[in-house]
Amino acid sequence: MASGGVILSNSFSFYQKRIVMSSRMQEKNGGASIPHVLSVAGSDSGAGAGIQADLKACAARGVYCSTVITSVTAQNTVGVQAVHAVPEDFVAQQLKSVLSDMQVDVVKTGMLPSVGVVKVLLQSLTEFSVRALVVDPVMVSTSGDVLAGPSILSTFREELLPMANIVTPNIKEASALLGGIRLETVADMRNAAELLHALGPRVVYDTGFSLGENLLQNGNVLVKGGDLPDSLDAVDIFFNGEHFYELRSSRIKTRNTHGTGCTLASCIAAELAKGSPMLTAVRVAKRYVETALEYSKDILIGNGIQGPFDHLLRLKSGSQSFHRKDAFNPSDLFLYAVTDSGMNKKWGRSMVDAVAAAIQGGATIVQLREKDAETRDFLETAKSCLAVCRSHGVPLLINDRVDVALASDADGVHVGQSDMPASVARTLLGPEKIIGVSCKTIEQAQQAWIGGADYIGSGGVYSTNTKANNPTIGLDGLKTVCSASKLPVVAIGGINASNAGTVIEMGLPNLKGVAVVSALFDRENVLAETKKLHALLMEASSSKIQ
Numbered sequence: 001m002a003s004g005g006v007i008l009s010n011s012f013s014f015y016q017k018r019i020v021m022s023s024r025m026q027e028k029n030g031g032a033s034i035p036h037v038l039s040v041a042g043s044d045s046g047a048g049a050g051i052q053a054d055l056k057a058c059a060a061r062g063v064y065c066s067t068v069i070t071s072v073t074a075q076n077t078v079g080v081q082a083v084h085a086v087p088e089d090f091v092a093q094q095l096k097s098v099l100s101d102m103q104v105d106v107v108k109t110g111m112l113p114s115v116g117v118v119k120v121l122l123q124s125l126t127e128f129s130v131r132a133l134v135v136d137p138v139m140v141s142t143s144g145d146v147l148a149g150p151s152i153l154s155t156f157r158e159e160l161l162p163m164a165n166i167v168t169p170n171i172k173e174a175s176a177l178l179g180g181i182r183l184e185t186v187a188d189m190r191n192a193a194e195l196l197h198a199l200g201p202r203v204v205y206d207t208g209f210s211l212g213e214n215l216l217q218n219g220n221v222l223v224k225g226g227d228l229p230d231s232l233d234a235v236d237i238f239f240n241g242e243h244f245y246e247l248r249s250s251r252i253k254t255r256n257t258h259g260t261g262c263t264l265a266s267c268i269a270a271e272l273a274k275g276s277p278m279l280t281a282v283r284v285a286k287r288y289v290e291t292a293l294e295y296s297k298d299i300l301i302g303n304g305i306q307g308p309f310d311h312l313l314r315l316k317s318g319s320q321s322f323h324r325k326d327a328f329n330p331s332d333l334f335l336y337a338v339t340d341s342g343m344n345k346k347w348g349r350s351m352v353d354a355v356a357a358a359i360q361g362g363a364t365i366v367q368l369r370e371k372d373a374e375t376r377d378f379l380e381t382a383k384s385c386l387a388v389c390r391s392h393g394v395p396l397l398i399n400d401r402v403d404v405a406l407a408s409d410a411d412g413v414h415v416g417q418s419d420m421p422a423s424v425a426r427t428l429l430g431p432e433k434i435i436g437v438s439c440k441t442i443e444q445a446q447q448a449w450i451g452g453a454d455y456i457g458s459g460g461v462y463s464t465n466t467k468a469n470n471p472t473i474g475l476d477g478l479k480t481v482c483s484a485s486k487l488p489v490v491a492i493g494g495i496n497a498s499n500a501g502t503v504i505e506m507g508l509p510n511l512k513g514v515a516v517v518s519a520l521f522d523r524e525n526v527l528a529e530t531k532k533l534h535a536l537l538m539e540a541s542s543s544k545i546q
């Protein structure tokens with residue numbers, strides 16, 4: 001048992017546990033376990049936030065969601081008209097009903113209206129085993145109505161936060177938890193994240209992947225900067241006790257933002273329940289919310305000033321967008337794994353295993369670069385790898401072959417100067433897919449932008465044996481391209497653990513990460529190499545920010 005009471009499965013890995021659980025259940029019911037989030041929150045009659053948002057977010061992310069209702073609110077797009085707290089012993093009864101019967105992976109909390117309800121929850125968590133606790137410290141609704149009074153602050157601080165694996169306050173909540181300090185800048189948010197981390201959360205999170213890295217332990221804080229004044233981007237600060245990450249997304253102009261906090265926290269919980277590492281879960285959740293807001297920006301529900309959005313991306317009239325992919329997020333370029341079938345064959349592993357290991361190690365985007373594969377085999381490999389990538393919210397691109405990208409429904413392509421022009425690829429693939437273009441010069445970068453690319457790959461930064469006859473542009477060439485580019489850039493060519501830090505620490509404009517082939521795949525242990533590089537990039541990025 002972890003200190004304070006949340007029981008974590010740290011004796012063996014999540015997958016081992018899943019297999020045992022699953023075989024136990026199969027014995028009993030002939031079924032298999034699925035990822036499960038329990039939402040402990042208030043009901044929103046308008047269904048934009050609260051329990052209703054949590055159910056929709058989990059459904060959208062493919063995770064089962066059970067519910068414990070702490071409070072019933074009469075609420076709409078105008079505001080909160082009335083609140084009826086569910087008696088504490090009845091909250092306890094709901095908790096017992098769910099937790100005694102179902103294997104819950106992650107508990108996510110929203111509105112906890114009284115000290116008694118928090119205590120009831122904490123008591124349940126000492127009695128029943130869950131893998132992680134996600135705390136959205138809901139205090140004030142977006143319409144300004146108080147949902148948990150100041151009397152609860154000390155219980156949050158002293159009892160709930162120390163049990164959380166991640167806490168996700170917005171600026172007002174972070175300020176309230178910290179005794180009313182002013183939060184007006186990104187620097188203030190970083191300070192708040194550090195102070196909140198010092199209060200807790202500090203429970204070790206079993207990622208299920210046996211990663212055992214500091215980066216994923218010690219608890220985590222996400223201070224959401226959506227309400228930060230005068231900011232063009234939506235900036236959130238993620239702090240894991242060692243490193244800060246500025247997670248940026250474009251600010252979407254819409255009235256339909258009611259329930260974004262609940263949804264983000266539920267989505268983090270859902271991704272954790274699937275087994276994602278914490279930072280991946282946060283990134284996926286942010287991208288999901290951004291996509292849903294973008295998608296729903298014009299829908300009209302209710303007459304108040306703040307409307308709900310469409311979690312399932314289905315309501316927009318006249319569109320067939322149910323299958324719409326998430327928008328490209330430049331931060332996905334952070335650790336870009338590019339496969340090589342020759343290398344994986346040499347080390348005796350399949351492409352799917354190699355891709356799964358890279359993702360587990362922290363790869364944030366994957367490109368299948370299969371120079372010698374038969375089309376039919378390439379397509380099958382692409383489909384299998386896509387299933388792995390989708391289950392982890394990691395985009396999969398196809399090198400060169402727009403036809404394979406289309407046929408496999410991959411997330412996009414990467415093309416070079418002698419491949420199909422970006423503008424043609426864009427016409428074939430449509431607006432939703434990701435297109436990357438290799439550029440060694442300012443002119444090529446300009447052309448990629450005009451052609452409708454989403455990012456450029458620039459190199460070879462160092463000499464490489466992976467691509468024959470590839471001119472090296474060096475760090476100077478990279479700097480020239482980055483400085484002129486209107487698109488995000490990923491550096492490529494001869495990048496490995498000994499030089500990746502140097503590339504990132506230069507802090508070049510538009511440079512979002514590194515793309516790597518041999519340093520991940522021409523190695524015996526892809527997982528270990530990817531983890532090592534990921535940790536190193538994190539370190540370099542945080543020293544770049546500071």
Ligand SMILES: Cc1ncc(COP(=O)(O)OP(=O)(O)O)c(N)n1
Binds near residue numbers: 400417436438
């Ligand atoms: C991220 C990234 N950047 C550059 C390349 C190289 O693409 P290209 O120039 O088309 O060369 P090949 O990879 O096709 O040999 C890339 N693949 N990925």
Ligand SMILES: Cc1nc(C(=O)O)sc1CCOP(=O)(O)O
Binds near residue numbers: 438458461494517519
């Ligand atoms: C595929 C590719 N494109 C490059 C470019 O400069 O555009 S360099 C390169 C090979 C990168 O492999 P490694 O990480 O093993 O050096």
Ligand SMILES: [Mg+2]
Binds near residue numbers: 399400414415417
């Ligand atoms: Mg190419």
